[in-house]
Amino acid sequence: MTETAESVSFDVPSYMRELGRCARQASRLVGRAESGDKNAALYAIADAIVADRVQLAAENRKDLQAGKQRGLDAALLDRLELTDARIDAMAEGLRQIAALDDPVGAISDLNYRPSGIQVGRMRVPLGVIGIIYESRPNVTADAAGLCLKSGNACILRGGSEALHSNQALAGCIKKGLQQAGLPATAVQVVATTDRAAVGELLKLEEFVDVIVPRGGKGLIERISRESRIPVIKHLHGVCHTYIDDQADIDKAVKVAFNAKTQRYGTCNTMETLLVAEGIAERVLPLLGRMYRDAGVELRGCERSRQILNDINAAQDSDWNEEYLAPILSVRVVADLDAAIDHIEKFGSRHTDVIVSENITRARRFLREVDSSSVMVNASSRFADGFEYGLGAEIGISTDKLHARGPVGLEGLTTLKFIVFGDGHIRV
Amino acid sequence: MTETAESVSFDVPSYMRELGRCARQASRLVGRAESGDKNAALYAIADAIVADRVQLAAENRKDLQAGKQRGLDAALLDRLELTDARIDAMAEGLRQIAALDDPVGAISDLNYRPSGIQVGRMRVPLGVIGIIYESRPNVTADAAGLCLKSGNACILRGGSEALHSNQALAGCIKKGLQQAGLPATAVQVVATTDRAAVGELLKLEEFVDVIVPRGGKGLIERISRESRIPVIKHLHGVCHTYIDDQADIDKAVKVAFNAKTQRYGTCNTMETLLVAEGIAERVLPLLGRMYRDAGVELRGCERSRQILNDINAAQDSDWNEEYLAPILSVRVVADLDAAIDHIEKFGSRHTDVIVSENITRARRFLREVDSSSVMVNASSRFADGFEYGLGAEIGISTDKLHARGPVGLEGLTTLKFIVFGDGHIRV
Numbered sequence: 141m142t143e144t145a146e147s148v149s150f151d152v153p154s155y156m157r158e159l160g161r162c163a164r165q166a167s168r169l170v171g172r173a174e175s176g177d178k179n180a181a182l183y184a185i186a187d188a189i190v191a192d193r194v195q196l197a198a199e200n201r202k203d204l205q206a207g208k209q210r211g212l213d214a215a216l217l218d219r220l221e222l223t224d225a226r227i228d229a230m231a232e233g234l235r236q237i238a239a240l241d242d243p244v245g246a247i248s249d250l251n252y253r254p255s256g257i258q259v260g261r262m263r264v265p266l267g268v269i270g271i272i273y274e275s276r277p278n279v280t281a282d283a284a285g286l287c288l289k290s291g292n293a294c295i296l297r298g299g300s301e302a303l304h305s306n307q308a309l310a311g312c313i314k315k316g317l318q319q320a321g322l323p324a325t326a327v328q329v330v331a332t333t334d335r336a337a338v339g340e341l342l343k344l345e346e347f348v349d350v351i352v353p354r355g356g357k358g359l360i361e362r363i364s365r366e367s368r369i370p371v372i373k374h375l376h377g378v379c380h381t382y383i384d385d386q387a388d389i390d391k392a393v394k395v396a397f398n399a400k401t402q403r404y405g406t407c408n409t410m411e412t413l414l415v416a417e418g419i420a421e422r423v424l425p426l427l428g429r430m431y432r433d434a435g436v437e438l439r440g441c442e443r444s445r446q447i448l449n450d451i452n453a454a455q456d457s458d459w460n461e462e463y464l465a466p467i468l469s470v471r472v473v474a475d476l477d478a479a480i481d482h483i484e485k486f487g488s489r490h491t492d493v494i495v496s497e498n499i500t501r502a503r504r505f506l507r508e509v510d511s512s513s514v515m516v517n518a519s520s521r522f523a524d525g526f527e528y529g530l531g532a533e534i535g536i537s538t539d540k541l542h543a544r545g546p547v548g549l550e551g552l553t554t555l556k557f558i559v560f561g562d563g564h565i566r567v
Numbered sequence: 568m569t570e571t572a573e574s575v576s577f578d579v580p581s582y583m584r585e586l587g588r589c590a591r592q593a594s595r596l597v598g599r600a601e602s603g604d605k606n607a608a609l610y611a612i613a614d615a616i617v618a619d620r621v622q623l624a625a626e627n628r629k630d631l632q633a634g635k636q637r638g639l640d641a642a643l644l645d646r647l648e649l650t651d652a653r654i655d656a657m658a659e660g661l662r663q664i665a666a667l668d669d670p671v672g673a674i675s676d677l678n679y680r681p682s683g684i685q686v687g688r689m690r691v692p693l694g695v696i697g698i699i700y701e702s703r704p705n706v707t708a709d710a711a712g713l714c715l716k717s718g719n720a721c722i723l724r725g726g727s728e729a730l731h732s733n734q735a736l737a738g739c740i741k742k743g744l745q746q747a748g749l750p751a752t753a754v755q756v757v758a759t760t761d762r763a764a765v766g767e768l769l770k771l772e773e774f775v776d777v778i779v780p781r782g783g784k785g786l787i788e789r790i791s792r793e794s795r796i797p798v799i800k801h802l803h804g805v806c807h808t809y810i811d812d813q814a815d816i817d818k819a820v821k822v823a824f825n826a827k828t829q830r831y832g833t834c835n836t837m838e839t840l841l842v843a844e845g846i847a848e849r850v851l852p853l854l855g856r857m858y859r860d861a862g863v864e865l866r867g868c869e870r871s872r873q874i875l876n877d878i879n880a881a882q883d884s885d886w887n888e889e890y891l892a893p894i895l896s897v898r899v900v901a902d903l904d905a906a907i908d909h910i911e912k913f914g915s916r917h918t919d920v921i922v923s924e925n926i927t928r929a930r931r932f933l934r935e936v937d938s939s940s941v942m943v944n945a946s947s948r949f950a951d952g953f954e955y956g957l958g959a960e961i962g963i964s965t966d967k968l969h970a971r972g973p974v975g976l977e978g979l980t981t982l983k984f985i986v987f988g989d990g991h992i993r994v
């Protein structure tokens with residue numbers, strides 16, 4: 141199905157190439173723009189979103205109606221809806237991004253070398269960022285704001301079900317950019333739902349520096365496989381909490397309960413609870429009751445089923461599972477080494493937690509568990525750009541290169557070397 | 568042609584998978600090894616290389632003889648040869664790596680957040696690094712040393728023409744690792760010249776975290792295209808020096824002469840000289856004479872040929888050319904903007920230099936030229952890990968993500984988030 145905002149079909153490869161060319165051009169201007177101008181644009185976009193709320197809601201209704209006709213489920217329709225509160229939240233998010241420090245141009249580590257030259261590093265934008273995402277239209281404002289503040293141009297490709305909402309937002313963004321004297325093409329929202337557009341975007345290595353996919357695992361795997369451009373991605377989160385036998389029972393119960401139940405559908409929610417044999421009989425009955433009262437289904441190893449005798453048996457596949465639901469797998473392990481082995485074997489290198497009062501074990505866990513976030517005595521739900529003080533996040537990377545963990549403005553920039561001399565030559 | 572060190576052919580995919588599996592296992596041990604143990608291994612490898620110099624030379628002679636029979640040219644044979652001085656230099660290089668600070672485990676930016684948790688970042692190894700390189704056997708010792716010091720396991724795949732030399736070095740490395748109590752599989756040197764080994768290595772995404780190719784542009788392009796694993800690469804260096812009309816003539820002449828002639832075959836050698844119209848008639852005749860005396864062929868634009876009337880005309884293709892030879896393209900440009908445009912259009916984003924006394928222009932050049940190194944009044948030949956104080960380098964990256972410019976120990980590591988709480992939960 142090919143549908144553009146104006147329902148005109150066109151040549152997708154040429155269209156995408158032209159977006160790429162314009163983005164590259166705009167990136168040079170936005171990359172050197174002053175902080176004040178970028179902030180002015182962010183405020184102007186926020187104002188335009190608030191001012192245009194009636195029109196935004198009308199366009200959003202078109203998407204909602206089409207979605208209902210296509211039989212989208214209630215959860216998807218809910219995510220798609222731009223309520224008054226969500227429109228205000230988008231504008232507020234942009235103002236918050238404006239208030240963050242500008243990372244671009246910051247110079248660090250400027251030192252003289254024995255040769256007499258002075259060498260340092262300057263933080264600079266990546267250039268052009270392609271973002272591919274699913275139904276929620278607020279991502280459009282959010283991603284545009286983060287890319288703009290970090291001096292990057294971007295090409296945004298939202299879900300087809302949000303086409304009208306996203307195009308209406310694109311109009312507000314364009315107005316804001318122009319008002320601040322920045323190029324309108326610094327943020328371009330793909331105006332076709334033709335699926336070929338994604339494939340074409342992934343081929344624009346000449347114009348696009350990095351791709352950030354946001355959505356389900358299937359989408360992200362396909363994009364990683366197809367893309368000729370580097371991808372910053374978040375595959376999945378199989379997060380563990382390990383309760384050590386030297387844990388404080390109260391803290392263990394609080395942390396493990398919160399990590400599972402504070403929200404079920406997020407990537408930093410705990411999916412597997414590991415409990416040291418030496419503390420299992422004291423801590424599991426307490427937690428078991430709390431999970432049961434909260435409606436969490438437990439799937440346990442043999443030993444944990446001896447202690448909590450009314451729970452289901454975990455299958456091998458449970459240890460790899462990202463439930464995103466009120467389900468938790470539970471395993472009793474011998475000790476810290478067994479816990480680290482389990483996480484190494486089954487984890488997704490996202491966020492893993494130890495609860496222990498023993499500093500030596502905490503230090504080993506921090507050093508040896510190879511995940512983007514490792515925590516001591518805190519809920520995995522804290523793995524989040526806002527909670528970490530990044531101000532905002534474009535996503536959480538489970539890759540190792542470049543950005544690892546929550547990706548904020550800094551993750552959308554890179555460092556180049558700068559050198560000062562006074563006619564210095566190499567001998 | 569399939570040839571192993573023992574001239575036995577075998578199942579390459581299984582062999583490479585087994586190397587991968589062992590490397591992943593070793594990476595956990597070497598990743599948590601203490602600095603002292605890693606340094607002890609580096610010294611022990613250095614000692615083994617010096618102690619085994621007779622055997623190393625004998626194995627190297629096998630490669631040299633085979634190379635002569637296969638008709639390798641003199642330059643390649645020279646690069647292949649392990650002279651006494653080169654053997655000493657390899658050992659000395661390893662001792663220098665031992666003397667560098669250990670980047671692994673360093674904690675930075677540890678701050679309390681409003682929620683009460685304390686968030687910081689820890690520098691950690693990437694894991695397993697695959698390095699694919701060409702004839703020079705000293706890369707084997709060098710790469711092994713850098714990977715080991717940065718806590719990574721590595722799989723090294725040298726050129727087939729250096730097979731015997733590389734296997735002899737692998738023996739020394741193994742001895743050193745074992746002597747220090749580290750796993751011998753922390754450094755594995757592929758023992759087959761079967762070209763399928765490279766393709767198999769690029770598929771080991773389960774076991775290998777990053778690929779570093781070192782060699783000609785063809786090799787690197789092929790590896791980037793084929794690899795399912797992220798690649799840190801250096802494509803080519805078309806480096807520019809721009810002499811501004813507010814340049815100091817003496818500094819301009821010194822820097823531009825050095826950037827071209829100090830060494831011809833390196834990636835940070837200047838390939839194109841840009842001269843502002845306002846200073847061209849004063850600076851080009853001086854430089855023209857010096858280049859002529861040094862045997863450098865100049866290929867100029869129309870305007871530069873009016874000033875230097877005995878030089879060849881540059882073709883369009885010259886502006887993209889990495890000569891790696893005593894050839895230089897010369898272009899007179901109107902001003903700074905034209906110079907930046909030229910570099911944007913034809914450069915390779917490696918290293919670019921402005922010579923100017925004007926601070927505003929210098930600042931603009933630093934900010935706006937999107938290259939891994941940008942310099943003011945210094946020779947592009949300084950773009951080098953040693954000159955920058957990185958202590959060593961595994962290569963120079965022209966990518967933007969992760970490592971940009973010279974890649975030292977830090978480029979072989981990444982940052983993870985660490986979080987401390989005291990039973991903190993998200994509300």
